[in-house]
Amino acid sequence: MRTTESPHDPSWEVRMLEAAGVSTEEERVYRLLVTSFETEPGRIAKRHGLEAGETLRILESLHAKGLVSRMSGPTPRFAPTPPDVGFGPLLLKGQESLEWARSAVAQLTEEYRSSARRRDAGQLVEVLTGAPAIRQQLRNLQLGAREELVWFCKAGHVAMTSNDNTEEFDALAAGVRYRVLYERALLEEPGMLENVAEGIRHGEVARATADLPVRLVIADRSIAICPLVPVADGPGEPTAALVRESSLLAALLALFESYWDRGSPVRLTESRPGDPDAEDERYLLSLLVAGVTDKAIATQLRISQRTVQRRIHDLMRRTHAQTRMQLAWQVARLGWLDAPGSTSVEGDLP
Incomplete structure (x- = not known):
């Protein structure tokens, strides 16, 4: 025994x-x-x-x-x-040796992982099966992030809804930056615009685009999660790839940045004295440029669809735009949706 x-x-x-x-x-x-x-x-x-x-x-x-x-x-x-008295210096020396040993082990571990990744693709990409496993990894990525998380958010969801993602607010409070690119169809889902606005108020940097190729989240440019099979492709368990540092991860980062550069900002700003509608107006413009429907905008701003249309026509008149497309162009030219503090041609909303 x-x-x-x-x-x-x-x-x-x-x-x-x-x-x-x-x-x-x-x-x-x-x-x-x-x-x-x-x-x-x-x-x-x-x-x-x-x-x-x-x-x-x-x-x-x-x-x-x-x-x-x-x-x-x-x-x-x-x-x-x-x-x-006698053991004090010996224990201190032992602590120093232990720290050196820990450092050496960490270096050896990284060398081992690097070598393993070159020889075994399984070290680069891990397949996650089932919504609970994917959801847990999404939470782990956010809890472990130290600098930045970037997201592609498509319509529908695989493992975690936006309302369930409470880890985002904790990470934002801890100083982690969030850049989130939303698909237009997702912004039109019930309650989604309110959720996006809450994230922006907590510090999220949001943009919108017509379509996204995949769902994606990347933490600290070092690890990513990307679902492998579209939600509508069958009733089976969802699967996702956990991608570590590799050429594949570099390609996913480049994909995100290319779409991010083309996305339109979703902006909330503080109202100015004497201009209580400034925040709603800028938010309305950002949703309009993103292609969100008048009905969805009205629901989010808690006003009638007729009021949304009236405000849009008023903005068109002020910018001498004949169509909504011309209005979107003028908004970009005037820099009304630029980041706070950036320089624009005409400055703030008139």
């Missing part, structure tokens, strides 16, 4: 100081000195059944480590250094 040592095992007790660089025999001798305080090498040798020369060698080693001191007199005698 397999047994394990415990603090009640005497053999375990005399190996407690190995981490400080003290051998088993040195610890036995030191413990004897602690209990007797001062003694001769001969008594120690007799007590432990050692040769006199071996006992003296152990005492000299303890002396070199600062754990015992030699007493003056005709017969050599040794006394223990107080443990808190």
Whole structure:
């Protein structure tokens, strides 16, 4: 039967100081000195059944480590250094060695992973099966992110709805940047615009586009999750790829950036004194440019569809636009949806 040592095992007790660089025999001798305080090498040798020369060698080693001191007199005698004084430098040295060892292990681990990735594609791409597994990994990515998360958000969902993603607000509060590109059809789903607006108020940077090729999230430019099979392709379990640093991940990053550059900003700003409609007006423009329907905009702003159309026509009149397409062009030219603090041709909304 397999047994394990415990603090009640005497053999375990005399190996407690190995981490400080003290051998088993040195610890036995030191413990004897602690209990007797001062003694001769001969008594120690007799007590432990050692040769006199071996006992003296152990005492000299303890002396070199600062754990015992030699007493003056005709017969050599040794006394223990107080443990808190003697072991302090040894433990500090042990801590430094441990930190060096941890650093070396971390470096070796990264070298191992790099080598494994070159030889085994399974180290680069892991297949996640089932909504719970995908949802857990999405949460892990957000909890572990330190700098930035980027998202492609398509209509429908595979494992986590936007309302379920409470980790985003925690990450934003911790200083993690979110860049989220929304598909137009998703913005038109019930309650989605309100959810997007809440994210923007917490610090999310949002843009919209007509269509997205895939669902995607990338954390700190080092790991990504991308569903493998479209939701509508069958009743089976959803699957997703967990992609680590590789040429594939670099391609996914490039794909995100290319779509992000073409996306239209979804903007909320604080209302200015004397202009209480500024926030709604800028939000309305960003949704209009993104192609969101008048009905969805009206629902989000809690106004009638007729009021949305009236505001749009008023903006067209102010920008001398004959069509909504011309209005979108003028909005871009005037910089009305530019990031706060950026320079535009005409400045703020008139």
